[in-house]
Amino acid sequence: MGYSRHIYEKANSILSLRRQNAVQQADKKREEIYSKLPRVREIERELAQTGYRAAKAVVQGEDTREQLLKLRDTNLRLQNELQLLLVKNGYTTADLEEKYRCMMCSDKGYIDGRMCDCMKLLLRDIAFRELNELSPLAPSSFDTFSLDHYSNDPDENGKIPRKRMENILQFCKNYADNFTVHSESIYMEGATGLGKTHLSLAIAGAVIDKGYGVIYCSLPDIVSKIEREHFSNDYYTGTLAHLESCDLLILDDLGTEYPTPFNKSCVYNLVNKRLLMQKPTIINTNLTKQEIKGLYSDRLISRMLGEQVYLKFIGKDIRLKKGRE
Ligand SMILES: Nc1ncnc2c1ncn2[C@@H]1O[C@H](COP(=O)(O)OP(=O)(O)O)[C@@H](O)[C@H]1O
Ligand SMILES: [Mg+2]
Ligand SMILES: [Zn+2]
Incomplete structure (x- = not known):
């Protein structure tokens, strides 16, 4: 069903607010965790580095298999440490990530160019509200x-x-x-x-x-x-x-x-x-x-x-x- 442009605009601005909120909330939570548990930030940096090294190893193509296995081990060990540390202090790994209202599209409204159900609902909702305002x-x-x-x-x-x-x-x-x-x-x-x-x-x-x-x-x-x-x-x-x-x-x-x-x-x-x-x-x-x-x-x-x-x-x-x- 078609909606007028201003309804799409409203929906997009609501979704963009939802995304901003999710990002802000996550930033706040991360800051809180980092200040209480500085080791978490270190682990995150190390994890980012193992990812980078793995990419480099693949690109350079030397001893790749062995190196990749080693990197995978390091990665797993770091992830375990992170998880344990967080849980011990009453957090989970999800606390380090944005909590979007819609898990399917991360509040973007679209998945691979297709409109997400959350966007359809939102459009319908806005249109109904406008009609009922009358x-x-x-x-x-x-x-x-x-x-x-x-x-x-x-x-x-x-x-x-x-x-x-x-x-x-x-x-x-x-x-x-x-x-x-x-x-x-x-x-x-x-x-x-x-x-x-x-x-x-x-x-x-x-x-x-x-x-x-x-x-x-x-x-x-x-x-x-x-x-x-x-x-x-x-x-x-x-x-x-x-x-x-x-x-x-x-x-x-x-x-x-x-x-x-x-x-x-x-x-x-x-x-x-x-x-x-x-x-x-x-x-x-x-x-x-x-x-x-x-x-x-x-x-x-x-x-x-x-x-x-x-x-x-x-x-x-x-x-x-x-x-x-
Ligand atoms: N049975 C009822 N009990 C309490 N209030 C009522 C009742 N029926 C109607 N009213 C109130 O009387 C007013 C007129 O009722 P309304 O529903 O607008 O009547 P109608 O649509 O039949 O003309 C409204 O304020 C409504 O809330
Ligand atoms: Mg009436
Ligand atoms: Zn969605």
């Missing part, structure tokens, strides 16, 4: 979700809000606990202030903790970002690609985006693509089915409702209730 993933959790806000009395349709919301809460907890890239998609519907965003973010938090890539965004924000990218020179910054490919995508406030043809086709393509690829998506809306029908094609609506678990939130606006308390 609508920050505010911490919200299942623990702060209280059923007390929902009435035990039946509503106008004879449904008991607390019972309904208890089931929804349980469903969302199970969903988060058992999340995989093959999880179902969810469609949350209900009036404002009933906890749709709260529960979506609680799922997001739990799924992120499991190590998945989650993007949360409100639809009006994200479509205007995509539109800006589309009509600017730096067209491909990969936003759409990330939305299409992340492990869990949460699209909040469906129906509050301006219903321009661009926005509508953007939402259609995104949702349709993810449903086709069976990638889990959570869509939230304050609008009723009837209202959504006025905005989007029957095809999209029937796909969303047909292929997503439908959760209908009921009750009274909690923001207002909380305000009164």
Whole structure:
């Protein structure tokens, strides 16, 4: 997947910082060891010399075998001495070397010209963080979700809000606990202030903790970002690609985006693509089915409702209730 240049630049500067850190830490540790155990430095010098002599012996080609064997013995003896000395003083030979975060590429990001997995993860991470900065993933959790806000009395349709919301809460907890890239998609519907965003973010938090890539965004924000990218020179910054490919995508406030043809086709393509690829998506809306029908094609609506678990939130606006308390 392609990323915009500034994401590569960020990743490279993070890797370069990691390398600098590793080198600095190792320097510090070495200084500490040298000052406590001066013999360590001597051994290192002698070891470097045996290496140099071996190279010379090979180049000059005289008595090479015997000389090389002797050098190998010296080398082994020095290495043993070094190891013993270090261990006796609570160190290991690894303390003399840089400790890179990635053993595979020594924090260079590339191995023989191929991108290392650590670099791929880093790029993904930076891109996700940038997308989530647009609508920050505010911490919200299942623990702060209280059923007390929902009435035990039946509503106008004879449904008991607390019972309904208890089931929804349980469903969302199970969903988060058992999340995989093959999880179902969810469609949350209900009036404002009933906890749709709260529960979506609680799922997001739990799924992120499991190590998945989650993007949360409100639809009006994200479509205007995509539109800006589309009509600017730096067209491909990969936003759409990330939305299409992340492990869990949460699209909040469906129906509050301006219903321009661009926005509508953007939402259609995104949702349709993810449903086709069976990638889990959570869509939230304050609008009723009837209202959504006025905005989007029957095809999209029937796909969303047909292929997503439908959760209908009921009750009274909690923001207002909380305000009164
Ligand atoms: N069951 C709940 N327990 C505690 N706080 C809640 C609950 N439901 C919603 N809230 C809080 O009420 C406010 C509105 O909820 P929100 O999730 O944004 O509603 P919606 O997305 O359905 O419009 C938020 O501050 C949210 O944290
Ligand atoms: Mg909301
Ligand atoms: Zn690496």
